[in-house]
Amino acid sequence: MSYTSASLLDLFKFRRKNTPIHKLDPRTKLYYAITISILSLIFSDIIPLGIIFLSIIPLFIIAKSFKFLLKTLQGLFFLVLIILIIDTLFISLSIAISMSLRLFCLISSFSLFFLTTHLDDFSQALIQMHFPYSFAFALSLSVRFIPTLGLETKMIMDAQMSRGLELQKGNLIKRIKKFIPIIIPMIVLSIRRALLIAESLEARGFGIEKKRTYLYQLKLTWKDYLITFILTIILSLSIYFVYFYGLPPILTTKLPI
């Protein structure tokens, strides 16, 4: 796996830490990510987008995950470079910078959500937001088996390599064909596993009770309500200013190029 892709996946993986942001309800954090995303799409000027981006940084620091923010920037480096070059050549430098900032805001806001939210809490949040239980369950089941699948893929690769399969050699088409001996056992084993899991679920009463109960329930605290309130105010004011009143000229300064 290339360095870039490894770091990109990393910043969406939950790390258990004891920070105020980790303790917030996942719904609040999701609302935050969505709000920031909408804001970064509403504004197209450098200064407002810059302000939004700068506002995300302290949150990462509070969540003790600043290094992951840096990794985001690192991971997006090439993409941003391409955007900067193309947009500057064809449109303007201002637009180029705005687009880049927008990208950063979108990705880092969701990254913050995923870094600070455990999958189970996310799953529970979905359930309490009245998503169907089977949907949330399918999600957590898939994620739970990712390490297992990863290990199994490794074992399959070991077995096939020991029969002379060379995955690194050959042109692109040949290399893709070489993955067939890896993919097929994976699929077969996954299907077999799925059947076994289904039997085990059936034997433990999965799906019977319409009123399923939950050992842990998420509860919203005053902090959650406060943050949601503040975010809503910011969002409403932004929409008003951008679409109805008009932004003060200083905020819409553009670069000469």
Add this chain to the structure above:
Amino acid sequence: MIECYNIKYTYDGINYALDDICLKIDNAEFVGIIGENGAGKTTLAKCINGLLRPQYGKILIDGEDISKFSVAQIAKKIGFVFQNSDHQIFEQTVEDEIKFGLKNLKFSPEEIEERLENIIKKLDLEKYRNISPFELSGGERKRVALASILCLDPEILILDEPTLGQDMKQKEYLVKLIENLRKKGKTIIIITHDIEFAAEYIPRIIVMAKGKIIADGPREIITQNNFILEKSSVILPQLAQLTKILKSYNIFKSFNCNFADVHNYYYELKKYLKKK
């Protein structure tokens, strides 16, 4: 010949799955590696066939340092039959499955056909030739996996838990197969938990615990030694346990029997009882 000099391997950079392993296995030897889960047995085997590259130490196969060869190149000399045959079966017919390894190792089409016929006959797979291996039972799939490695005719064969889930008939079949291979001068390495099988059939036993080799010797001695086996959470074979209990009584003080198979043991026991 396999030579390992001061092998150290770590998966996570902190704990050593293999800690300073030194080992020599001559041609045509039949060796068993036993030990608790996590002792490093499979890790060692994977280092020998190149799947894992030790951070320290050297491994020589027939005098050559294998670190400069790829796994595919090493596969010409070392055949590794994994525990779960489902990790390798993917072709649409048994024939194709067996041909896979042969094609990878770049045998000529004539050779491929010849070896295919040979191994199908040898392992009695004629009736399954054109059947999808996925339709076969667990035991039959294991045989197909074994065939696909044996047809490559490697000098050294590593088997990981070959007796798992096998009944007596299948085990006897395996033993006969191994005997045939040994007659041809092949080196056989078996990783197993099955102490009864090891005690009965495998002449040299290596015991591993926590990444180290804690014992290496003939089965008659190793499989009777509770002190060593305990250190790797391996239990004594049943007959060895019996001998141990009997010897604690005066009458059987001089009863020394290290046979692991019932008939020979019984013979000795009868002789001893008759003497008394």
Add this chain to the structure above:
Amino acid sequence: MINYTSNFKNINVNYKLKIKQDHCEFMVKIIKIENLNFAYSSNPENFVLKNINLEIDEGEFVILCGPTGCGKTTLIECINGLIPHFHSGVFVGNVIVAGKNTREYPVYEMSKHVGLVFQNPENQLISMNVEKELSFALENFGYNPIEIRKKVDEILKIMDIENIRYSAPYDLSGGQQQRVAIASILTLDPDIIILDEPTSNLDPMGAIKILELINQLNKEQGKTIILIEHRLEIVLKYSTRIIAMNNGQIILNDETKKAISNDILEDLGLRIPKIIKLYKLLKRDGFYIENIPLTIEDLAHEILKLAEYHD
């Protein structure tokens, strides 16, 4: 007799009444199988179970053995209702467990009486941590969270896995995974526990520990155990009965001591413990052995007696 009331104190009245009703229908044999024949719908001509007739008492420890493909797994799935409800096919005969006919009750009803632990624990542990795994079944049944909390704490203690309460399943050793799998079905408090080769992924020490645990569940908690197991030498001393199958039929069904000396087991190609083989050889050659030895200590004891006799 089964004590129903102790674990169901806090549930609603209607549920309690239903339990009492079932209690009245309860028969002496906890499992009764009459003329069971079964063929999977994918191959309806091929009966994988033929003329199975079987009765098991409450509190028994049954070893179910037979060559691969003999129908053991199919049979146990008939006992907990996965057959005929989950796997369809041609189902002839009756399977009555704890007074309930499996045809008439869905799988989840049967799982209150029969807990089934499959071979590879990795495929049964579906939650992100052990605690959630244990609460899963209870959540499905709609128990209130306070009850669930109590039950989970209780089972964690009984199974001695309190220290891994928050561990993820893939971080556990094989033995721990197996324990958690067993614990997760214990939460429903079934009277019968069926285990399909629970030691296949474990090393010998791990196997002994799990089998000891299963024995405890039988002797101390009164659970009826049906165990599919190859390592007979360990479980022989715990079992009350051995049932052997071949080709979909039961060919041996007898109490342990009688069954184990039956040559049929060896003919089937099963792994007979060496102590039994030795005992049979001694008997064949005329040595007198009073009790059939089920453990190595027993056999040593008998051999010592022989030696003293000859002295």
